[in-house]
Every structure is written in C-alpha cells, then in structure tokens.
Amino acid sequence: xxxxxxxxxxxxxxxxxxxxxxxxxxxxxxxxxxxxxxxxxxxxxxxxxxxxxxxxxxxxxxxxxxxxxxxxxxxxxxxxxxxxxxxxxxxxxxxxxxxxxxxxxxxxxxxxxxxxxxxxxxxxxxxxxxxxxxxxxxxxxxxxxxxxxxxxxxxxxxxxxxxxxxxxxxxxxxxxxxxxxxxxxxxxxxxxxxxxxxxxxxxxxxxxxxxxxxxxxxxxxxxxxxxxxxxxxxxxxxxxxx
Amino acid sequence: xxxxxxxxxxxxxxxxxxxxxxxxxxxxxxxxxxxxxxxxxxxxxxxxxxxxxxxxxxxxxxxxxxxxxxxxxxxxxxxxxxxxxxxxxxxxxxxxxxxxxxxxxxxxxxxxxxxxxxxxxxxxxxxxxxxxxxxxxxxxxxxxxxxxxxxxxxxxxxxxxxxxxxxxxxxxxxxxxxxxxxxxxxxxxxxxxxxxxxxxxxxxxxxxxxxxxxxxxxxxxxxxxxxxxxxxxxxxxxxxxxxxxxxxxxxxxxxxxxxxxxxxx
Numbered sequence: 001x002x003x004x005x006x007x008x009x010x011x012x013x014x015x016x017x018x019x020x021x022x023x024x025x026x027x028x029x030x031x032x033x034x035x036x037x038x039x040x041x042x043x044x045x046x047x048x049x050x051x052x053x054x055x056x057x058x059x060x061x062x063x064x065x066x067x068x069x070x071x072x073x074x075x076x077x078x079x080x081x082x083x084x085x086x087x088x089x090x091x092x093x094x095x096x097x098x099x100x101x102x103x104x105x106x107x108x109x110x111x112x113x114x115x116x117x118x119x120x121x122x123x124x125x126x127x128x129x130x131x132x133x134x135x136x137x138x139x140x141x142x143x144x145x146x147x148x149x150x151x152x153x154x155x156x157x158x159x160x161x162x163x164x165x166x167x168x169x170x171x172x173x174x175x176x177x178x179x180x181x182x183x184x185x186x187x188x189x190x191x192x193x194x195x196x197x198x199x200x201x202x203x204x205x206x207x208x209x210x211x212x213x214x215x216x217x218x219x220x221x222x223x224x225x226x227x228x229x230x231x232x233x234x235x236x237x238x239x240x241x242x
Numbered sequence: 243x244x245x246x247x248x249x250x251x252x253x254x255x256x257x258x259x260x261x262x263x264x265x266x267x268x269x270x271x272x273x274x275x276x277x278x279x280x281x282x283x284x285x286x287x288x289x290x291x292x293x294x295x296x297x298x299x300x301x302x303x304x305x306x307x308x309x310x311x312x313x314x315x316x317x318x319x320x321x322x323x324x325x326x327x328x329x330x331x332x333x334x335x336x337x338x339x340x341x342x343x344x345x346x347x348x349x350x351x352x353x354x355x356x357x358x359x360x361x362x363x364x365x366x367x368x369x370x371x372x373x374x375x376x377x378x379x380x381x382x383x384x385x386x387x388x389x390x391x392x393x394x395x396x397x398x399x400x401x402x403x404x405x406x407x408x409x410x411x412x413x414x415x416x417x418x419x420x421x422x423x424x425x426x427x428x429x430x431x432x433x434x435x436x437x438x439x440x441x442x443x444x445x446x447x448x449x450x451x452x453x454x455x456x457x458x459x460x461x462x463x464x465x466x467x468x469x470x471x472x473x474x475x476x477x478x479x480x481x482x483x484x485x486x487x488x489x490x491x492x493x494x495x496x497x498x499x500x501x502x503x504x505x506x507x
Contacts, residue, residue: 027488140422141323
C-alpha cells in the first residue's frame with residue numbers, strides 16, 4: 001500500500017514537470033522560430049534495465065519522463081518586409097556558428113553587426129555555403145536581396161549563399177537556448193529543399209489552446225494523484241488505529 | 243514548479259516590453275521621419291535537469307535529456323528603416339529622402355546626430371537648421387536678399403537661391419550631403435527624431451544624394467512615419483493575449499502548489 005503513495009507522488013511530480021514545460025511554451029508564444037516542447041511519459045519500470053524489471057515485477061512504481069522533444073511542425077508566417085528577416089518554407093534550418101560549434105535554427109530574424117557580418121539577434125554569425133556572409137563596406141540593409149534558393153546579392157552582385165540544411169529526423173536535435181539546436185555527434189545534416197523567403201519571419205508554433213488544455217489536464221492530474229495519495233494515507237491511518 | 247512561475251513571469255515581462263514598444267510606435271504615427279522599432283528576444287540559458295546522453299542504468303542512455311528553460315529575455319529594440327509615406331507640404335525647406343541615408347545635424351556642443359526628418363528652417367543668422375534649431379552639418383547659409391520661397395534643393399542636394407532684382411541672379415548656396423551606416427538598426431535613438439552613431443552601427447559614410455546607393459532628395463515633401471497602425475494593433479492584441487495566457491499559467495502553477503501543500507493537513 002505504501003508503494004501507492006510513491007506512485008502517486010511520481011504522478012504529481014510528472015504533472016508539475018508538464019506544467020513547467022507548458023509554462024515555457026507559453027512564455028515563448030511570440031518568439032519567432034520557437035519550436036514547442038513536448039514530453040512523453042512512460043511507466044517507471046520501462047526506464048529500468050531488464051534485470052531491475054524482473055525484481056520489480058509485482059510492483060507498480062509510477063511514471064517517469066521518457067523523452068522531451070521538440071515539435072518541428074512549421075509555424076505560421078508573418079510578413080514584416082524587413083530585408084533582414086528570413087523564413088524557411090519546408091523542412092530545414094539556418095546554420096549559425098557559436099564558439100566553433102555549428103548550431104541550427106529556424107529563427108531568421110537576423111542583423112548586421114558593425115563588421116558587416118550577418119548575425120542573429122544574439123550576435124552569432126550566420127553561415128553561408130562558404131563561411132559567414134559579409135556585406136561590402138558601402139552596404140545598407142535595403143540593398144540585400146536573397147532569392148528562394150538562399151543566394152544573397154547586394155546591388156545585383158552575389159556575395160554568397162545562405163546555408164540551409166535539413167535532418168532526416170530533426171527530433172535527434174537537442175535544444176540550446178530557445179531557438180537554437182545542436183546535432184548529436186555523428187549526425188550530419190543533408191541538403192534541404194526548403195525555400196528561403198526574405199521579409200518574412202516564422203512565428204512560434206505554440207498554439208495557446210493546445211497548451212491551455214494540456215495545462216488544465218496537468219493541474220487536474222496532479223489533483224487526482226493528490227486525492228489518491230490522501231485516500232491511501234487515510235486507509236493506512238484507519239488500519240493502524242484498528 | 244516555482245521555476246514555472248518565474249518562466250511565466252518572464253513571459254509576462256517580455257509582453258509588457260512589447261506593449262510599451264507598440265505604444266511608442268503608435269504614439270508616433272504622425273511624427274515626421276519616425277521609424278518604428280521592434281523587439282528582439284534572445285535565448286535564455288537552460289537549466290539542465292538531466293544531461294542528454296547520460297547513463298540511466300545498465301548501459302542505457304537517455305536519448306534527449308530533460309532541459310527546462312527559464313523564460314524570455316529582450317535583447318533590444320531595433321529600428322526598422324523602411325521608407326515612410328511621402329507627404330507633400332509645399333514648403334521650400336522641407337526635404338524628404340527617397341531611399342537610404344540620413345541628414346547630419348550638429349548639437350550645440352558640436353556632436354553629430356543623424357535624422358530623417360527633413361523639415362528645415364532658416365535661423366536669425368541665415369543658417370539652415372532643423373525644427374529644434376540644430377545646425378545642418380553641411381553649413382548652408384542663406385545670404386540677405388534671397389527670397390526664401392525661391393530656394394531650390396535639387397535631387398542631388400545642391401541648394402540654389404534666387405536674388406531679387408533685375409535681372410534675377412542665381413546663387414549656389416551649398417550642397418546637402420547624406421550619411422549612411424552599415425547597420426542602421428544599431429544606431430542609438432536619442433529622442434527628437436535624432437540618432438547617434440554607435441560601435442554597433444559602424445562609422446558614417448558620407449555621399450552625394452542619389453549616388454552610391456544613397457537616396458535622392460525631394461523638395462517640398464516630408465517623410466511621414468513608417469508606423470502601420472494595423473500591424474501595430476495586431477502586435478498589441480497578440481502581446482496582450484500572450485500576457486493573459488502567461489498569467490493563467492501562473493494561476494495554474496499556484497493551484498498546483500496549493501494542491502501539493504494539501505497533502506499534509
């Protein structure tokens with residue numbers, strides 16, 4: 001019976017973790033290129049090895065978090081007409097390089113730094129096919145033209161091509177920060193067929209309705225588990241007082 | 243769970259900034275040469291609860307790890323330098339820039355500021371100044387006897403005046419130059435429609451209007467604000483709703499905390 005209390009406790013714990021995840025998604029509801037986080041739960045036993053499972057065959061120990069992944073469905077497109085806003089239509093990521101590591105993002109709200117490089121809002125250089133894209137000295141943003149294939153030209157002179165890559169299964173990527181993703185070692189990106197659209201930004205793919213429904217469910221799951229726990233606790237109390 | 247409360251609070255704060263920014267844009271919907279600004283939000287670091295790829299038990303590794311972020315942070319507001327609408331004013335000293343570039347004016351202390359509000363006047367000493375009385379850096383002086391209504395400013399910035407008399411004489415008064423920056427979004431807004439150069443914007447590059455990618459001048463016109471009311475209202479609505487949703491998340495978190503507190507009575 002005591003086991004039941006622990007099972008209920010894990011259920012409460014999972015519900016609060018789900019709420020944390022939902023809060024995170026809702027906080028980023030207006031963040032361009034944000035990919036919502038989802039959580040999959042599993043029975044606690046499933047997270048154990050075979051041998052451990054044998055030992056615990058007759059007990060149920062509650063739930064554990066199996067996996068936290070991002071949902072990579074495309075978000076809605078917003079037209080901004082800013083020459084430094086880019087969105088990707090289709091599967092793919094822009095490539096940025098932070099501290100020597102290649103990271104991937106769908107947040108294409110870029111800027112030009114004082115050295116003339118195309119950078120993200122955080123100042124991380126955006127990669128072209130041949131390294132960072134550097135603008136000529138007499139550049140102003142309205143001169144930049146980027147075609148659907150990512151070819152960037154300034155006043156008709158080609159300066160490079162935005163690097164756009166894709167992954168057969170983007171779910172292997174792990175989130176770094178909010179809109180940046182890192183690939184695990186051994187997973188190489190492939191060429192993407194996504195088209196680049198200048199003057200557009202991709203909004204967050206968080207849907208407030210879904211998140212709010214999930215939130216209600218998390219709150220009530222936690223409440224139900226708490227009720228179960230107090231019922232068991234009461235049963236134990238009755239038993240010990242007999 | 244407390245972390246969720248702070249995450250939602252940061253989401254609310256970000257939306258507040260967004261609303262402040264939208265309000266400022268809307269307030270300046272009729273300001274000459276005003277450029278709307280937009281908020282940029284940056285990544286916040288993640289608290290790693292479980293590292294991806296760590297050992298779970300007996301040779302199993304976690305595929306993705308458990309990381310929960312701690313919210314949103316605004317990195318800054320960037321001005322959007324898209325052109326505003328051209329309004330005809332008929333005043334000889336109103337000049338709009340069609341394309342890229344800024345006028346340069348000098349503050350009383352000699353510092354340079356840049357502006358796209360081309361509404362100029364002539365001060366008591368005949369010098370061309372902006373509406374706040376700051377001198378146009380190109381030093382254009384109108385001598386006595388020149389009819390102010392007959393000053394002409396060419397699309398390339400040459401300023402000529404007509405002296406009354408018979409016959410009338412045409413005098414060259416000077417040349418207005420335009421200045422531009424590698425990263426105009428990095429200019430710092432100094433109020434009164436003036437911008438100052440910063441390390442992020444790069445140094446000024448001077449040029450003749452209409453050449454090397456600079457815009458050309460149009461006399462008798464003023465550039466209106468580039469704020470689009472509809473876009474701003476939509477961003478206002480979306481910020482307001484996001485604010486509301488984040489506050490609901492706080493309430494839910496509060497409810498869950500109270501449920502937990504009820505375990506022990």
